[in-house]
């Protein structure tokens with residue numbers, strides 16, 4: 001008797017449509033828990049806020065902000081905040097749902113949430129950015145908190161923005177609540193290892209997948225889409241392990257070098273000028289050529305919906321590591337599976353970030369901080385245990401790693417749902 005949601009119109013390849021089809025695929029493996037599956041197909045709570053600020057030129061600008069709490073059956077909501085001109089409620093819903101699956105897949109005591117503001121932060125001054133962040137935080141302050149929903153960085157947000165969020169929330173509640181956001185600067189309750197954690201998780205899961213495929217990382221050719229916090233860190237770790245980064249794409253364009261790009265030069269240049277700033281180190285090619293650059297491993301680490309059917313058909317990669325959330329549309333997933341390309345799905349591949357966010361939150365509560373070795377050892381162990389369990393599930397049912405991850409995660413979420421029972 002459940003009606004479809006009235007406020008979104010998902011299509012087959014839109015983020016929410018992609019998520020719904022991923023959930024549908026897991027239903028046959030849920031047994032009696034399938035009775036509760038509808039709970040995953042709608043967010044628990046979604047807030048749309050108006051974010052008005054006075055711009056530097058004296059005009060008043062309004063931005064649309066969102067915070068969606070998809071599921072809290074296993075614990076408080078958890079998930080990043082994205083600043084991007086294309087953010088929509090439907091996208092944030094999907095991103096919040098992927099957080100629910102992700103936290104359950106690695107067995108962190110959280111539900112899933114996500115936030116966003118429909119704004120291009122590159123067009124704001126630092127002062128305008130601070131105003132947008134603070135007003136947004138104040139508006140969503142009625143539903144976030146250290147025990148209810150804990151935001152973190154995502155696309156175009158960083159430690160400074162988390163510091164403003166922490167401060168704004170703290171001013172409103174009358175104390176210093178470091179545990180309300182993660183990904184903060186180190187001296188404000190941040191954790192060592194958080195900045196690199198997502199890229200590190202991509203590397204750890206990718207290294208294990210390569211081992212199982214019998215692929216030697218030494219000399220392996222890697223193409224990376226998105227060269228922010230996730231893509232660049234993963235690229236550096238793979239290069240340290242002996243791989244060659246043969247193609248990189250970011251918002252400025254695509255650079256290729258079949259002998260391997262010099263990351264020690266590319267990374268700092270990309271921070272200011274984008275990857276095309278490193279013309280001296282490779283060839284700048286049209287963006288679409290990125291997808292057929294000969295490579296062994298493909299790391300989509302930008303936005304959703306990038307790996308389309310056509311691109312899945314032409315990639316030469318044997319292994320896809322989803323650093324981004326939702327980069328592969330369902331039909332491309334099927335094409336990759338048919339072509340024998342192994343996909344390590346976002347909800348486990350990029351879970352390193354939220355895992356170290358969890359460490360940060362625990363450290364904030366205990367006011368006792370760990371050294372970086374301890375963080376990395378624990379991160380690697382959690383990621384490897386989760387991945388091995390997912391792989392066993394995939395082998396047992398002869399299903400893809402994505403469906404296996406959903407099977408493991410959904411069982412945990414729906415079991416919690418069932419045990420808690422329906423209120424009233």
Ligand code: GLU
Pocket residue numbers: 078079080081150151152153154155182325350351353354355357
């Ligand atoms: N934004 C990151 C993600 O998509 C991290 C979320 C967090 O640390 O809460 O997983």
